[in-house]
Each structure stands twice: as C-alpha cells, then as structure tokens.
Amino acid sequence: MITGRKKDPLWRNFIEIPASSSSTTGVGGKTLRAQCKHCKTNIVSLIARMRAHLEKCPDYASRNSSASTSSSRIQICENDSSDEDCGADGMQVKVNPTAEKTSQASQVPTLSKSSSRGSMSQYIVKTSEKEKHKIDIQVAKYIYATNTPFRHSEHPEFIKMMQLSRPGYLPPNRKNIDGKLLDEVYDTVKSNMENNLKGKVVCMALDGWSNIRNEPIVCVSVTTTENDGSVYLVDTIDTSSNSHTSNYLLILAIESIKKCRSFGCNVRSFVTDNTANMAKMRRQLTELEDDQIGDVITYGCSAHLINLFAKDIEEAEIKSDVKKIIKYFKYHHFPQAKYKEAGGKALVLPQDVRWNTLADCLESYVNNWHCLVKVCSEHRSVLDLTIKDLCVLSNCTHIWKDLLSSDWLPEEADKLKARFKAAMTPAHFAAYILDPNFNGDGLSEEEDTIGMEFLDSSCPNTMKDVLAYRARSYPFLEYSLEQSSAQRKLLNWLQL
Known part of the structure; x- marks a missing residue:
C-alpha cells in the first residue's frame, strides 16, 4: 500500500497534467501543472494558485449559482477535512437563508479556509495612547477629589485592581499625578469654570482657613445669582508670609474681583465673616473708586452673626x-461598648469653628438620653470606678481582685494571674490594706505580708498607727472611720 501526504480536496476541480506532456519540464517526474475541469485552463499545480483560479473562474461560479444564494460563503475544505463534510467538488458551502438575491454577475462566492481562525486582535484588549491618557486623567481626578495620597497609585493592590479592570493598563505613578496630570486637570477645571461663569452676575465670598498641615490660606469663592445658586472656587492664596491685616485682605479682594472680570464674570456683592479685620476691609472696599471693580455691595455673613448670637446666650x-x-x-x-449595645446613636461634640455643632451636640444628647440612663443604671459599679479622674492604687487592686474572683477557663485564669502579678507592687497591697473601703479584704496571707513589710520599710514611724488602725483601736474606732477627719488622715497614707 502506497502511503504519503493526502491530496487536497481542491484537486477534485482539476486534472493532473504529467510533466512529460507539459511544455515545462518537471523534476523527478512530479506534476507541475493542472487543468481546470470547468474552463480547461492550465495553471501551475500549486494549491494557492488553484484556489485563486477558482475564485475567478466564471464557469465554476455559474455551476454553483444554482446550488447557493448570492450571499453564500464557500469554504474550501482543509487537508484534514473529511470527505463527508465537502461537496462533490471539494468545496464546503454555507448558505445564509436570510440573504437577498442579487444579479447573476454578483453571485461569485467568497472562498476561505473552513478552519481559519479570526484575527488575534479580537482576543487582545488593546489600550491606545488616547485611551490610556483618558483613564490616567480619571484616576488622577479620583485621587484629587478624595484627598488620597499620590503614592497610592503605585500600591500593588491598586495596580492589580486596574489591570483586572483593563488588562495591560498601568496606572500613572505619583510623579505624573503630581506633575503633568495635576496641571492638565487644573487647567481643564479652570477653563470649565470660566466658561460657566462668563456673563454671569455673582456674589463673592472671602474667608481664611487652615489646611491639613495647619498652613494659613485664604479661599475666594463665587455664587451665581441664578436659581441653581452654583458655587465655584475661584482662587486659593497661601498667606503664610503675610499677616491678615485689612490692607492685605483688601489687596486680595481687589485682585480676585479683577480676575473674575477678566473672563466676563461680574461681581456685584461681596460677603465675609464679621471679624474686625474683615469688617474694616469691607468698608475700605466700599470707599474704593476703581472703574475695573465697579460698584460692589459689601456686607457681613448673617449665618456667622447668628452663630455669634448663639454663643452669647449659651449656658x-x-x-x-x-x-x-x-x-x-x-x-x-x-x-x-455598652452604649452601642443599648442602641445609642452617634454622639456629637461641639466645635467652635463648626457652626451648628452645639445644636447637633444637644440634639444627639437628648435623643439618646434613654440609652445613656440605661447604661449608667445597669453598670453603676463599674462606671463609678472608670469615670473617676483619679484612681488610687487601692481601687486598682480592688478591680484586679474582682476580676480574679470571676469564673474563667483554666487557660484564661492562668493568663489573668500572670497579668495580675505584673501589675501588682507592694505599694498596691499596702494601699489596699489602709483604704477603709477595703481594709485588705481578699488579700492572701502572702500579699498581706508583702504590704505590711512595705509599710514597715517605707514608713517605720507610722507602724504604730497602722497596727492601731487594723485592730480598730483608738483613734480608729468603727464609728470614727465614717467621719471626714479620719478619712482625710487615711487619704494621706493612701498617697504612697
């Protein structure tokens, strides 16, 4: 049996012409030419040439026009295709039943390999320079808007998140975010602001602030007088090297008004808080005659005045x-923890520089009053010890002893005893012995001895009184310990 490479099914449309009968001599008796069965044309017997011929052969196209519609896609079977998959002429025909019929001249089928794959581009996510720049700008805007440190753009987890969202994309580093991207975003925001404010009448506000590094700055913003009342930040000025005098603030106000007029925005009113330097600056601005500024109405902020009034009447x-x-x-x-378990909501602390926080503070206190009372009533004994500004050694010893008397698992009890030994000193035991609220109750014999030895070594002259106190002899009788004079005497001893 003769073995060798299987012939391409395309040969079913051609007749082999031996080299001996051809005008072109072959090498080793191989077939050098082929004849088309449809138009009898002789061509070089290369599969690529034969396939190209069939695509142009008019007789082949007319023969197959009756078997397919005008939009049929004829695919040439690959060498490894089975004969059952191919037609009699070695071609594979796929018919689109929804295609419209066209003229006979346009019914030339398109040939392609049946196993040909699509372009690799459909399996690859490509990011052009334009697309990368667009994503870089959005990443930068997110970082600026959320006050996120620039170095977060180089964090491995952030890079991984971005690459999962866009394979192959590498986010900008912190130098780009701090440099050209920041400049571009700033220019874009500034341009949009100027376009939105062009031809608008606005009210300008000027106020001093401190940034997160406690550096003084002055912010200038404008509010449109239309129904939406949109607010725009016009400028921020670093004033670290200047005192906020009325003259300096007047210069800033004039520059900001002229800046707005430069892009067609008309400032007709000017508002500040009611500090002395701001009030004086407003008066100077009113008296100023400058055609580039025009007539500007100045006044103090009523919200600030109401806040000052609230301070005037607060208790x-x-x-x-x-x-x-x-x-x-x-x-x-x-x-x-107990307050949260009771269902208490967030409590607000008042801040002098945050208006209405006192009202929010009192409101949160009143609304959660029942939770506060519940916690205090159910945990009075524990709260009494933790709420004190001063906690003496005897109280500390009592808390530890109370913990040791609770039920613990064996391994937990061992850990607690280790912590108890680390916390206790001879002074703790001595204070616990002398405190009339505890009188050394609960101390072991060893702990009691340690406390007494400490008193003997540190205060040998008081040992007579200490022994009298422990024996409840004069002047430390039971009833006398309740008197304030005896309490004060003992408190002196507790301050060891």
Missing part, C-alpha cells in the same frame, strides 16, 4: 457638663 455650664458626658462615652471602651 456654658450646661455645655461643659454635656461635653464631659459625651467625651466619657466616646473615649472609654467599656461604656462605649
């Missing part, structure tokens, strides 16, 4: 007590 004592309670529940772990 400082009530404010102080409420702040003390809120701070206690916000900054102490145990009462904070």
Whole structure:
C-alpha cells in the first residue's frame, strides 16, 4: 500500500497534467501543472494558485449559482477535512437563508479556509495612547477629589485592581499625578469654570482657613445669582508670609474681583465673616473708586452673626457638663461598648469653628438620653470606678481582685494571674490594706505580708498607727472611720 501526504480536496476541480506532456519540464517526474475541469485552463499545480483560479473562474461560479444564494460563503475544505463534510467538488458551502438575491454577475462566492481562525486582535484588549491618557486623567481626578495620597497609585493592590479592570493598563505613578496630570486637570477645571461663569452676575465670598498641615490660606469663592445658586472656587492664596491685616485682605479682594472680570464674570456683592479685620476691609472696599471693580455691595455673613448670637446666650455650664458626658462615652471602651449595645446613636461634640455643632451636640444628647440612663443604671459599679479622674492604687487592686474572683477557663485564669502579678507592687497591697473601703479584704496571707513589710520599710514611724488602725483601736474606732477627719488622715497614707 502506497502511503504519503493526502491530496487536497481542491484537486477534485482539476486534472493532473504529467510533466512529460507539459511544455515545462518537471523534476523527478512530479506534476507541475493542472487543468481546470470547468474552463480547461492550465495553471501551475500549486494549491494557492488553484484556489485563486477558482475564485475567478466564471464557469465554476455559474455551476454553483444554482446550488447557493448570492450571499453564500464557500469554504474550501482543509487537508484534514473529511470527505463527508465537502461537496462533490471539494468545496464546503454555507448558505445564509436570510440573504437577498442579487444579479447573476454578483453571485461569485467568497472562498476561505473552513478552519481559519479570526484575527488575534479580537482576543487582545488593546489600550491606545488616547485611551490610556483618558483613564490616567480619571484616576488622577479620583485621587484629587478624595484627598488620597499620590503614592497610592503605585500600591500593588491598586495596580492589580486596574489591570483586572483593563488588562495591560498601568496606572500613572505619583510623579505624573503630581506633575503633568495635576496641571492638565487644573487647567481643564479652570477653563470649565470660566466658561460657566462668563456673563454671569455673582456674589463673592472671602474667608481664611487652615489646611491639613495647619498652613494659613485664604479661599475666594463665587455664587451665581441664578436659581441653581452654583458655587465655584475661584482662587486659593497661601498667606503664610503675610499677616491678615485689612490692607492685605483688601489687596486680595481687589485682585480676585479683577480676575473674575477678566473672563466676563461680574461681581456685584461681596460677603465675609464679621471679624474686625474683615469688617474694616469691607468698608475700605466700599470707599474704593476703581472703574475695573465697579460698584460692589459689601456686607457681613448673617449665618456667622447668628452663630455669634448663639454663643452669647449659651449656658456654658450646661455645655461643659454635656461635653464631659459625651467625651466619657466616646473615649472609654467599656461604656462605649455598652452604649452601642443599648442602641445609642452617634454622639456629637461641639466645635467652635463648626457652626451648628452645639445644636447637633444637644440634639444627639437628648435623643439618646434613654440609652445613656440605661447604661449608667445597669453598670453603676463599674462606671463609678472608670469615670473617676483619679484612681488610687487601692481601687486598682480592688478591680484586679474582682476580676480574679470571676469564673474563667483554666487557660484564661492562668493568663489573668500572670497579668495580675505584673501589675501588682507592694505599694498596691499596702494601699489596699489602709483604704477603709477595703481594709485588705481578699488579700492572701502572702500579699498581706508583702504590704505590711512595705509599710514597715517605707514608713517605720507610722507602724504604730497602722497596727492601731487594723485592730480598730483608738483613734480608729468603727464609728470614727465614717467621719471626714479620719478619712482625710487615711487619704494621706493612701498617697504612697
């Protein structure tokens, strides 16, 4: 049996012409030419040439026009295609039943390989320079808008997130975000602002602030007088090297008004807070005669004045007590946890530079009053110990002893004892012995001995009184310990 490479099914449309009968001599008796069965044309017997011939052969096209519609796609079977998949002429025909019929001249089929794959571009996500720049700008805008540190753009997890969203995309580094991207975004925002404010009548506001690094700046903003009342930030000025005098603020106000007029924005009113330097600056601006500024109405901020009025009538004592309670529940772990368990909402602390925060503070306090009372009533004993500004050593010892008396798992009890030993000193035991609220109750014999030895070594002259106190002999009788004079005497001993 003769073996070798299987012939291409395309040969079914051609007749082999031996080299001996051809005008072109062959090498080793191989076939050098082929004759088309349809138009009898002789061509070189190369598959590519034969396929190209069939695409142009008119007789072949007319023969197959009756078997397919005008939009048929004829595909040449590959060498590895089975005979059952091909027609009698070695061609594979796919018919589109919805195609419209056209003229006979346009019914030339299109040939392609049946196993040909699509372009590689459909499997690859390409990011052009224009698209990358667009994404870079959006990344930069996100960082600017959220006050995110620029170095976050180089964080591995951020890069991974961006590449999952856009394979092959590498976000800009912090130098680009801090450089050309920042300049471009700034120029774009500035241009949009100027276009939006062109031909508008606005009210300008000027105020001093401090940034996150506590550097003084002056911000200038304008509000349109239309129904929407849109607000635009016109300028921010670093004033680190200048005092906020009325003359300096007047210069800033004039420059800001002229800046707005340069792009067609008309400033007709000017508002500031009511500090002395701002009030004087407004008077100077009113008296100023400058055609480039025009007539500008100046006035103080009513919201600021109302806030000052609220300070005038506030009860400082009530404010102080409420702040003390809120701070206690916000900054102490145990009462904070119990307050949340009781369903308490967020408590607000008043801030002098944040208007209406005092009202928000009192409102949050009143609305959560029932939760505060519940926590205080259910956990009075624990809160009494943690709420004190001064916690003496005897109280510390009592808290530790109370913890040791609770039920713990064996491994937890061992850890607690280790912490107890690390916290306790001879002074703790001595204070616990002398405190009339505890009298050394609960101390082990060893702990009691340690405390007494400490008193003997540190205060040998008081040992007679200490022994009298422990024996409840004169002057430390039971009833006398309740008197304030005896309490004060013992408190002196507790301050060890």
